Amino acid sequence: MNTAATASPSELVLAERTAGGMGLITLNRPQALNALSLEMVRAITQVMRDWQHDASVKAVAIRGMGKVEGGFAPFGAFCAGGDIRFFHQAALAGDDALAAFFTEEYALNHLIHTYGKPYIAFMDGIVMGGGMGLSQGASLRVVTERSKMAMPETRIGLFPDVGGGYFLSRLPGHLGEYLALTGHVLKGDEAVAAGLADGAADVARLPALWQHLADTDWSDGQAVQRWLKAELQQPVQDRLAHLGEINHFFGLPSVAAIVSALEASDSAWARETAAELRTRSPLMLHVTLEQVRRARSMPLGDELRMERDLVHHCFHLRGAQTSETVEGIRALAVDKDHSPRWSPARIEDIGADEVQAYFASPWAAAQHPLAGLAN
Template structure:
């Protein structure tokens, strides 16, 4: 943790701390500082974020919070290195290692998800203005934090996605909640395919609030840190005047997506896409054929259940789902372990999914993921 001002902390941006916390004026400022890993979240980072944000909740001198990520492409020691990459998600190499090791490491993995989902819930319900500078890569756990912010800032460099089905996982960290609230059936589309979208689509789909030129970010951050605010309401007024008033939401046409992703079953969706002569439909079908067939079924059910859930109930459901991702089929048998192995560890890009095809997944296989492993009153997120 550091209390040094931003212009001084630039010199230390490659130092050991994976999260930099600052107090400047009446702002609490957070910089994710793990650029070589695209600011992927570790258990230690999640716990530091939780502890600090809880402390700032109760600190009357902190009127608002802002979070950003560092950029491995930027030259160390420059303002540009402080933007350009928000957060690529959780540390999936740790997921793979812990799941195979079992014992204490697997227990730490369980703790990671409990703490991460608790952090996401805290950000969504934060009692003070919370600004997320969602520049560059914003995926997985980065979406979990960013979507909870009261002001979600994107740029022309934003690459936003929930790509979990590609590694045999599902869009967690509240993904069921915020994706299911996209217009039409865009949520099912983004969740199943893991499609990467830019700033304009994020605005249109309700996943961002304002688009700002990336070149403006350093000055905007500095303005927040140096401006004299006398209340959280004053910060909100400044945001409304300086940021939100400039935002231009593009029209959102979802007809093509809805025609396919409103269908009842995964097989119905894929069959309809493959029967089309449209190039987008055929590319989308090909992408789905590469995803974990089992987790496609789990994900579709997750999104549709979450549409009528509160955030807390959705996170509790997702905590059950992620438990089963590593415990229902332990070790190498886990779809998630196999997906990470193929795409990140061995990089052979040929995951051996089980079942291998969408047509091989039964309703019972998917339903097992939604059965709670905990007795009533024992769920790790029961207090949300």
């Protein structure tokens, strides 16, 4: 493979430019399932911007290093999301790096969606949260038989960010509401059926596909995309299970109505879904439903600005000590007691004013951290 390394400020992001016109990015934090740090966000952004207007780079592909017995492998985990332990520590310490992380991550998500040349995401293994932000704006999204894809933020008292409101709200019917509220994990073939991936490749084929991308002298970016798309498989099953029930229940007007109807149903799936929702942050379920439904009619730039407002409030509206997000991360990843103390504790106890407060921007339009993002 004839490649040249591209300068990167982080060993956690490996970048190389091939003689044939590919820009190749490898997330290199396998011990943490490639969870994103601010350092990684900045490194990816720098490389992407360097290549965006470089005519010698005709297309970009991104993958994640995985863990195997006794070491690491070039595939296996794409990205498990943001570094939530950092979120917890930074919030409690009042560290400005927390605000910088979200501003720069969302700007990177916008860059990916609007890149202007093919950007291909190999979504093998875990693809959650920030990993979805790195992949859903891709022009070609590749999954495998071991892909596990989700936006599980309500589990930690957050909402599906990184453009989650934008791409989930554009799924068919009310699938977006369902995935946003429950954090349900999709397998690779289910992700294709849902519209969150474009095709699948067997895990065993990934190294050869990547090598061909690197070794070929490409005429242009579209040739890259055409070749790889022709190599992908489409799943035999093109419809998600329970889609009729999902559209029925998750099209209801409020979280309380959704959960009440699920609990009243004779369907075992419905009752299990309601039980899952009862474990999530009641407040953030309400915020998330509002987010997805607002986002359905919003252009990308405005939607990301709304998310930046929301995430600011998640850590600051109540203060870090009483933040639902800080508490959710504590329970899941710090103390690991899996018993978050949500406040309010019940879905039925959330007032409309509490929800709407999250959507009031703390910044004037011209001073917004993402004011420069185009729609």
